[in-house]
Amino acid sequence: MSEEKKNKRKKISGKFLSEKFQINSAKSFLITILYSFITIGLYLLFSLIPQLYTVVGLFRFGLILPLVLIPTIGAIRGPLAGFITGYIGTLLTDLVLYRVVLVFTIPYIPFGLLGFIVGFANYQLNNGKSLVKLAIFSTLTFLLSILLITVISITLQNVSLLVVIGFATLPLLTMGLPSIFLLTPLYCRLWYIIAYNAYPSLLNLINKLKSREE
Amino acid sequence: MIRYLKDNKFVIGVLVVTIIFSGVTFNNLPILQPFKSTQTLFGVTYDFNTYPSLNDEQIALFNYLRKLITTEPVNSFDNWNAEYFIGFLHYLFAFSVNAMSGMFETNSGYRTDYYQETAYQLIKKMNTTVAEFGNNSIEYIEWDRTTYTSYYWPNATDNSTLYMGGYRGPANIMWTAHFALMETLYERSFNESIFLDEIDSFVNDWNNSLTTDGYGNITEGGIWGVGLIPCEPYIVFAQCNSIAIYCTELYDSLFGTSYMDMWDYGLNFINTEMHNEYSLFVDGYYIQEPIESSGGMGSGVPSSIPGPAVNRYFEDGRPAESSYSNAWTLLMLEYTQPLKTAADYPVFLEKYGVDVAGDQMYITGSFNNPSFGSITDMLGTLYSCVLAKQRGDFTTVQRIQKFLYSPYNTIWSENGREMSYDTSSLFDFLSPVLAALRIWSTTPVTVRDLAEARSSAFWDYPFISQADDDKIWVYYAKWDPVNSVFLLNIKVDQTANLTFSNFNHIPIAYQGGSQVSSLANSGSDYTLTLQPGSYNLIVV
Numbered sequence: 001m002s003e004e005k006k007n008k009r010k011k012i013s014g015k016f017l018s019e020k021f022q023i024n025s026a027k028s029f030l031i032t033i034l035y036s037f038i039t040i041g042l043y044l045l046f047s048l049i050p051q052l053y054t055v056v057g058l059f060r061f062g063l064i065l066p067l068v069l070i071p072t073i074g075a076i077r078g079p080l081a082g083f084i085t086g087y088i089g090t091l092l093t094d095l096v097l098y099r100v101v102l103v104f105t106i107p108y109i110p111f112g113l114l115g116f117i118v119g120f121a122n123y124q125l126n127n128g129k130s131l132v133k134l135a136i137f138s139t140l141t142f143l144l145s146i147l148l149i150t151v152i153s154i155t156l157q158n159v160s161l162l163v164v165i166g167f168a169t170l171p172l173l174t175m176g177l178p179s180i181f182l183l184t185p186l187y188c189r190l191w192y193i194i195a196y197n198a199y200p201s202l203l204n205l206i207n208k209l210k211s212r213e214e
Numbered sequence: 215m216i217r218y219l220k221d222n223k224f225v226i227g228v229l230v231v232t233i234i235f236s237g238v239t240f241n242n243l244p245i246l247q248p249f250k251s252t253q254t255l256f257g258v259t260y261d262f263n264t265y266p267s268l269n270d271e272q273i274a275l276f277n278y279l280r281k282l283i284t285t286e287p288v289n290s291f292d293n294w295n296a297e298y299f300i301g302f303l304h305y306l307f308a309f310s311v312n313a314m315s316g317m318f319e320t321n322s323g324y325r326t327d328y329y330q331e332t333a334y335q336l337i338k339k340m341n342t343t344v345a346e347f348g349n350n351s352i353e354y355i356e357w358d359r360t361t362y363t364s365y366y367w368p369n370a371t372d373n374s375t376l377y378m379g380g381y382r383g384p385a386n387i388m389w390t391a392h393f394a395l396m397e398t399l400y401e402r403s404f405n406e407s408i409f410l411d412e413i414d415s416f417v418n419d420w421n422n423s424l425t426t427d428g429y430g431n432i433t434e435g436g437i438w439g440v441g442l443i444p445c446e447p448y449i450v451f452a453q454c455n456s457i458a459i460y461c462t463e464l465y466d467s468l469f470g471t472s473y474m475d476m477w478d479y480g481l482n483f484i485n486t487e488m489h490n491e492y493s494l495f496v497d498g499y500y501i502q503e504p505i506e507s508s509g510g511m512g513s514g515v516p517s518s519i520p521g522p523a524v525n526r527y528f529e530d531g532r533p534a535e536s537s538y539s540n541a542w543t544l545l546m547l548e549y550t551q552p553l554k555t556a557a558d559y560p561v562f563l564e565k566y567g568v569d570v571a572g573d574q575m576y577i578t579g580s581f582n583n584p585s586f587g588s589i590t591d592m593l594g595t596l597y598s599c600v601l602a603k604q605r606g607d608f609t610t611v612q613r614i615q616k617f618l619y620s621p622y623n624t625i626w627s628e629n630g631r632e633m634s635y636d637t638s639s640l641f642d643f644l645s646p647v648l649a650a651l652r653i654w655s656t657t658p659v660t661v662r663d664l665a666e667a668r669s670s671a672f673w674d675y676p677f678i679s680q681a682d683d684d685k686i687w688v689y690y691a692k693w694d695p696v697n698s699v700f701l702l703n704i705k706v707d708q709t710a711n712l713t714f715s716n717f718n719h720i721p722i723a724y725q726g727g728s729q730v731s732s733l734a735n736s737g738s739d740y741t742l743t744l745q746p747g748s749y750n751l752i753v754v
Contacts, residue, residue: 052239055623057639062239063232094572099609102569128224135228159570160578160586167570167617182232189225 020120022078032077036084039073042066043089047097053175058166062175066093068183070111071138074119075188082115103156110148117141125192131185138184139177146172242624245271248689248703249748255724258697262750266658267690267703268320274626274633275649276317279310280332281632282646288338289347295642302589304352306647307336308392311399313654315664318403320657322668323675323700324691328683330404337396337409343381356389357381365447367428367437370505376428376437378447384423387443388451390416391458398464399664405673417465417473420458424476434479438501440487440520441479448502449513449523452484452495453539456546460665463549468667474550484543485554488522492561494540496533498523527583537566537577537594545601549665559605566594567610574617575610596651604660611655618648631684631707676700676717676753679739682710686744700753706744714740714753724752 015024023029046066053062070089074082090111094100102108118138124130146169153164219226247269250262282293296303311333318329342351344358357363358381364371365378365385378385394416397409422428423443424436435441442450443458459481462473488496498513501520513523513534523534540562548555565581577598579590595614602610622635637644675693677700690703700714700721714721714733717740723730730751733740742753 050244052236052242053620054239054241055621055636055639058621060621061235063236090572098572098613100569100572100575100613102572107571128222132224153570157569158584159568160584163568163570163576163586166621167574178235182228182235185225185228186232189222 020078021080023080032081033084035073035077036081036088039069039081039085040089040092043069043085044093044096047093058170059174060171061178063183064175064179065183067111067176068179068187070115071118071134071141071180071184072187072191074115074117075121075123075125075134075138075184076191077119079116079119082117082119083112084115086115087112103152106156107149107152110145110152113148114138114141114145117144123188125188126196131188134188135181135185139181142172142176142180146176245269248687248705249750250703251726251750253724253726253750253752255699255727255752255754258699260694260697260699260701260750260752262690262701262703265690265692265701265703266320268317268657269689270687270705271633272317272653272657273687273689274631275653276314276332278627278632278634279314279646279649279653280328283310283332283335283339288335289342289350291339291350294646298641299643300355303643304340304356304389305392306650307340308396309654310650311336311396312661312664313650313657315399315403316657316659317653319659319664321688321691322403322672323677323693323702324681324688325404325677325679326681326683328681330406333396333400333403337393337400340393340396352389353381357386360446362386362447365505367447367502370448370502378444384419384428384437385444385447387420387458388445388454390419391454391461395457395461395464398461398468402464402468402664402667413465417462420462421473421476424480435483436479440483440499440501441477441481442483442499444501446504448504449498449500451498451539452488453542453546455480455484456543459550460546460661463665464667467665477550481547481550485551490533490535492565493558494535494562494565495543496522497536497539498534525580525582532582535582536580536590537562538579538590538597540566541577541594541597541601545597545604545661548604549662552662555605559601559607562598562601563610566598570617573613574620575613576617577614596647599651599655600661603655604662615652615655619652622648671695674716676714676721678702678712679715680711680713682708682712685710686712698754700751702749702751702753704744704751705748706746708746710744712742712744714742721753724754725749 018024022032043066046069049065051062051064053060070082070086073085087108091101091105091108094102118134118141121133121137123134149172150164150169153159153168154161159168248267250267252259252261252263254260286293291300291303294303294306314329314333318333340352343353344351348354363379366372366375367378369375380386382390394413397413401407401409401413420443424441425432426436427433428437438444438450440450442455444450445454459477462477466472466474484495488499490496499520499522500516503519504515514526516522516524517531525532525534540558544555544558544562566577567575568578568584568586569575576586576591577594578584578586579588579594585591595618599611599614599618602608602614619635621639622637625634625636626632634645635648637648675695677693678691685706685708687705687707689705690701693700713736715738720732720735721740722732723742730749731742733742
């Protein structure tokens with residue numbers, strides 16, 4: 001392979017990544033960071049809502065509303081926003097609500113990875129098939145996160161195996177997975193309606209009102 | 215429309231499934247807080263938001279426990295599903311009185327049979343004897359099943375020396391301290407003077423054990439030379455003695471005595487000899503070679519006696535330790551030595567606390583053998599919850615409670631007055647345990663608060679002496695001695711009567727500055743009739 005081709009490939013891959021990460025310009029970078037921190041704020045707010053659940057035998061069922069924000073922002077604004085929201089959102093929530101930061105912040109990385117990996121694929125949020133892809137991809141990624149959380153809990157956090165299975169792995173499977181599968185496409189579609197329908201309509205309305213006044 | 219549905223069939227399908235899925239999760243809704251308002255009457259403002267009150271959950275849990283306690287004879291223990299935990303049941307009775315006393319104190323102006331009968335029945339159940347009830351007695355469960363009945367000091371098998379056996383002492387501080395404290399808390403709450411002789415006899419017996427050789431000769435460190443009293447006749451525990459020490463504090467406060475001096479030697483002993491390298495308490499100290507059964511939960515016999523109990527799982531002779539022992543002792547001794555509890559609490563959390571997630575933690579039974587699943591793990595987690603509340607560490611309370619309670623559905627009785635936890639997936643006995651713990655770790659009164667008696671003037675304050683208890687929810691009922699008004703936050707399910715005693719005039723109940731009702735005269739008392747609804751009343 002000629003030197004020229006290699007350089008071209010490097011340039012393309014660098015461009016691809018900066019576009020994917022939504023940091024290809026200073027403005028884009030700032031918007032990505034802004035989106036991330038707005039979502040982190042939402043994560044905190046959603047964490048204040050008491051979690052509803054029901055127990056059947058040893059299994060707990062319910063929806064974890066804040067968790068879904070992580071793949072949602074990943075799908076909307078790419079891997080960097082997904083990672084920042086997942087990692088800092090969960091970390092900050094623990095710090096603010098429970099005054100605790102778990103072992104060197106490592107247990108928050110699986111949540112960051114959830115947003116990061118989901119953010120790598122392209123989605124059309126107004127397209128049903130694309131939302132199916134998003135739901136499945138988010139669910140599979142979250143399974144990987146659960147695996148990592150389980151391993152980290154047992155090894156770094158020294159949590160008893162029984163407790164890890166009963167209080168971390170199982171609830172994430174029975175509450176986290178349905179939340180991710182069901183709510184990620186809904187959150188994304190809601191975002192699409194707000195960003196591409198409601199918000200432009202509102203702007204239009206405001207402009208019309210302004211022009212009438214003039 | 216049809217086209218829209220076709221284009222969005224996945225989103226609509228997911229939305230429908232989400233609504234159905236969410237719909238089945240509404241049986242564990244958070245409890246709403248009682249109605250609270252700010253009112254001004256005759257120029258004085260009363261803010262019910264600032265009064266530490268109960269809530270529906272605590273009252274419904276109490277109703278559940280009350281039903282278990284009062285719907286079986288004192289010598290029956292069938293309501294508790296404690297077949298596999300029978301040795302623990304009577305300590306649930308004892309700690310329940312501790313937990314409920316916080317409710318009694320929150321509503322110190324509500325002294326009907328509703329509270330009093332419940333506490334009385336628990337005391338009666340705790341004191342069921344073999345002579346009266348045979349094997350259906352706590353005496354049998356606590357003592358006669360063991361090998362402790364024939365024990366002597368200093369030679370365990372020499373019956374010419376001092377007798378150590380016996381359910382009611384002198385070497386059963388676990389039961390005697392708990393029982394005496396149940397009675398003392400009862401007298402603190404209700405001032406009936408029905409248990410005074412019995413409490414006196416226990417305190418005097420402890421005084422004799424701690425300051426003499428058992429034959430009446432003054433001896434430093436008492437019979438066993440450690441200033442403490444054994445549970446099993448050959449081992450002393452800080453936690454069991456802490457109940458007796460706390461009881462003595464309350465006794466002195468109630469009767470103006472100074473028996474606390476008898477614990478000086480023992481307190482120094484547990485703070486020095488019964489300490490490990492982290493300044494936390496060791497779990498037991500052997501004063502005598504045990505015969506047959508050896509040691510309490512997890513405690514092994516040391517190579518030389520006297521000496522601290524050793525960890526059974528290590529051969530290096532390291533002292534036995536447990537979270538339940540430390541949490542319990544720090545909790546009960548905070549009134550006596552507040553600085554030590556304040557200093558040890560963070561060390562305790564660091565050594566025993568395990569973070570499951572940001573919002574959940576548990577307390578491992580032993581930091582040498584970290585795990586979760588044993589009785590000691592569970593006990594450590596339970597007592598730590600109450601200790602954390604007392605330390606004002608509500609984040610830890612919240613995190614432990616999330617761990618303890620989230621695996622269970624809440625169950626409400628059909629009439630909506632009782633609540634419990636469905637622990638059938640693990641074991642049913644956990645249900646009353648969790649109910650008592652929830653009350654103990656959430657009511658606005660701590661163990662430390664209850665170590666002091668009420669003022670003598672308190673007993674002349676107006677109070678509710680009778681009421682239709684099963685029709686009302688009393689969140690706050692207290693006489694305000696500064697403004698000479700009775701403050702009552704109450705919800706009424708059905709028309710209910712409340713009888714007030716100790717008013718020396720016809721009182722009038724006000725809400726929002728307006729008169730709700732004047733009370734009807736009945737003998738020397740006055741009756742208030744309330745229609746269904748929520749009230750923040752000022753009774754003048």
